[in-house]
Amino acid sequence: xxxxxxxxxxxxxxxxxxxxxxxxxxxxxxxxxxxxxxxxxxxxxxxxxxxxxxxxxxxxxxxxxxxxxxxxxxxxxxxxxxxxxxxxxxxxxxxxxxxxxxxxxxxxxxxxxxxxxxxxxxxxxxxxxxxxxxxxxxxxxxxxxxxxxxxxxxxxxxxxxxxxxxxxxxxxxxxxxxxxxxxxxxxxxxxxxxxxxxxxxxxxxxxxxxxxxxxxxxxxxxxxxxxxxxxxxxxxxxxxxxxxxxxxxxxxxxx
Amino acid sequence: xxxxxxxxxxxxxxxxxxxxxxxxxxxxxxxxxxxxxxxxxxxxxxxxxxxxxxxxxxxxxxxxxxxxxxxxxxxxxxxxxxxxxxxxxxxxxxxxxxxxxxxxxxxxxxxxxxxxxxxxxxxxxxxxxxxxxxxxxxxxxxxxxxxxxxxxxxxxxxxxxxxxxxxxxxxxxxxxxxxxxxxxxxxxxxxxxxxxxxxxxxxxxxxxxxxxxxxxxxxxxxxxxxxxxxxxxxxxxxxxxxxxxxxxxxxxxxxxxxxxxxxxxxxxxxxxxxxxxxxxxxxxxxxxxxxxxxxxxxxxxxxxxxxxxxxxxxx
Ligand SMILES: Nc1ncnc2c1ncn2[C@@H]1O[C@H](COP(=O)(O)OP(=O)(O)O)[C@@H](O)[C@H]1O
Ligand SMILES: [Mg+2]
Numbered sequence: 001x002x003x004x005x006x007x008x009x010x011x012x013x014x015x016x017x018x019x020x021x022x023x024x025x026x027x028x029x030x031x032x033x034x035x036x037x038x039x040x041x042x043x044x045x046x047x048x049x050x051x052x053x054x055x056x057x058x059x060x061x062x063x064x065x066x067x068x069x070x071x072x073x074x075x076x077x078x079x080x081x082x083x084x085x086x087x088x089x090x091x092x093x094x095x096x097x098x099x100x101x102x103x104x105x106x107x108x109x110x111x112x113x114x115x116x117x118x119x120x121x122x123x124x125x126x127x128x129x130x131x132x133x134x135x136x137x138x139x140x141x142x143x144x145x146x147x148x149x150x151x152x153x154x155x156x157x158x159x160x161x162x163x164x165x166x167x168x169x170x171x172x173x174x175x176x177x178x179x180x181x182x183x184x185x186x187x188x189x190x191x192x193x194x195x196x197x198x199x200x201x202x203x204x205x206x207x208x209x210x211x212x213x214x215x216x217x218x219x220x221x222x223x224x225x226x227x228x229x230x231x232x233x234x235x236x237x238x239x240x241x242x243x244x245x246x247x248x249x250x251x252x253x254x255x
Numbered sequence: 256x257x258x259x260x261x262x263x264x265x266x267x268x269x270x271x272x273x274x275x276x277x278x279x280x281x282x283x284x285x286x287x288x289x290x291x292x293x294x295x296x297x298x299x300x301x302x303x304x305x306x307x308x309x310x311x312x313x314x315x316x317x318x319x320x321x322x323x324x325x326x327x328x329x330x331x332x333x334x335x336x337x338x339x340x341x342x343x344x345x346x347x348x349x350x351x352x353x354x355x356x357x358x359x360x361x362x363x364x365x366x367x368x369x370x371x372x373x374x375x376x377x378x379x380x381x382x383x384x385x386x387x388x389x390x391x392x393x394x395x396x397x398x399x400x401x402x403x404x405x406x407x408x409x410x411x412x413x414x415x416x417x418x419x420x421x422x423x424x425x426x427x428x429x430x431x432x433x434x435x436x437x438x439x440x441x442x443x444x445x446x447x448x449x450x451x452x453x454x455x456x457x458x459x460x461x462x463x464x465x466x467x468x469x470x471x472x473x474x475x476x477x478x479x480x481x482x483x484x485x486x487x488x489x490x491x492x493x494x495x496x497x498x499x500x501x502x503x504x505x506x507x508x509x510x511x512x513x514x515x516x517x518x519x520x521x522x523x524x525x526x527x528x529x530x531x532x533x534x535x536x537x538x539x540x541x542x543x544x545x546x547x548x549x550x551x552x553x554x555x556x557x558x559x560x561x562x563x564x565x566x567x568x569x570x
Contacts, residue, residue, distance in 0.1 A: 105461025
């Protein structure tokens with residue numbers, strides 16, 4: 001059974017149909033890529049999945065449960081975690097606190113325990129801290145854990161945002177244009193990192209323009225244009241598809 | 256080497272312990288009633304500003320009505336003790352709870368409205384509170400205020416002198432600090448900060464932002480209620496003019512000047528500076544707000560993050 005299953009997701013903004021009846025599935029331990037020209041509706045589709053927007057119609061099922069239209073914080077608790085196209089780290093606080101906040105919904109520390117079971121409360125918080133430190137070590141940010149997020153390089157902030165998303169032990173990780181603004185060396189590091197995550201069992205949906213990156217990491221690619229699903233296939237199939245090339249060549253002339 | 260020690264965990268607690276001992280010893284050396292009364296006013300503002308920092312510095316909600324919650328606490332204690340024969344401790348408890356409940360009700364709209372509209376709601380609430388306190392004469396005795404609030408007793412010990420009130424106030428202040436420290440050291444404190452930094456991102460981290468905003472706001476109000484209860488027994492009189500918009504603004508300025516955010520004690524620096532300034536310029540009452548404004552501009556130019564604020568608020 002697929003872990004994520006969307007049926008005819010549609011999102012309208014007034015007269016504009018940003019997402020038009022998208023159905024897709026994501027299996028466990030798979031990396032699904034979504035590509036498409038700017039304005040194709042990729043981000044809107046992700047926003048409709050993660051509770052930023054309520055879908056106008058259609059259903060989202062996650063691990064067999066319907067989660068359509070739930071508020072974002074509940075969807076996060078169900079196990080979907082994401083990053084943002086235009087980077088939304090918490091700039092004015094430390095790297096460590098950023099990632100600790102990412103772990104928020106997995107820290108089992110009810111409010112009254114702060115006063116009624118203070119030792120348990122402290123222990124649980126400390127366990128979370130130790131897990132976060134391991135995570136930071138894995139991505140090479142441990143040395144900078146006390147730096148403010150805004151003082152990291154752009155590439156590091158991208159990594160930090162992914163790290164923050166991973167801190168909630170998501171069953172599905174969604175990355176929205178993780179390579180935007182990265183140089184090619186940073187991009188290769190990121191590709192290796194994403195593949196390593198998959199090898200560790202992580203399920204990922206990734207939106208990205210950079211074809212080299214997408215070909216390297218995706219198991220399956222979905223092409224979107226004008227809100228609708230245009231093609232779906234393996235990276236090789238997509239690369240050799242003449243119509244996809246047309247859509248993309250058109251796009252690159254514009255840029 | 257020494258600074259390193261004072262930044263370690265044990266060092267910090269040692270420093271705080273030392274500070275507490277010094278504060279406890281103050282009345283041994285300071286016997287001047289006037290100075291003690293200023294210290295007591297500082298304690299009241301410190302409790303208010305620590306609570307306000309949770310709302311403003313942590314969660315990023317601008318409240319222009321903090322004086323109203325202070326007032327709810329003060330009037331609750333005043334009315335319960337003068338008319339219903341309550342003892343101080345039970346009136347104190349009721350004041351805190353009532354201020355918190357009012358905070359919950361006022362914070363409910365944060366679920367729907369943007370920050371700037373919420374700020375207007377708190378402004379309106381502050382004015383409504385003051386108008387009701389002035390106009391509902393049977394209940395609040397209007398502008399004359401409630402007078403002859405009985406002397407408080409704690410476990411049979413009467414609180415009479417400035418020194419007694421100093422110790423009572425200090426006790427409430429320490430309780431406030433320890434409670435807020437315990438809360439903000441957990442995922443709750445971090446969630447409040449996340450809301451200030453980026454509410455949408457906080458939401459996608461699994462933080463129920465509507466609930467957490469109400470939590471932060473009402474906890475801040477709880478301490479305002481305690482400060483109000485203390486004010487009532489300390490002054491033995493409460494009048495609506497204690498809770499004007501000017502007071503709410505003064506508290507905000509104190510928090511900003513001292514430094515908002517993670518450092519719970521930073522706002523106290525603002526309390527000290529502004530209380531001293533308003534005392535020095537007491538005779539020129541009409542220039543008071545001018546002086547306060549000047550201090551704020553000066554501090555913000557020289558140290559945008561506040562006197563003890565972390566550099567994170569420098570843009
Ligand atoms: N909040 C919104 N309100 C109105 N229109 C929107 C909103 N978000 C996105 N759109 C529109 O939806 C379309 C798809 O945008 P988007 O999902 O960002 O595309 P992509 O991520 O593929 O570049 C665009 O035409 C965009 O202008
Ligand atoms: Mg996009």
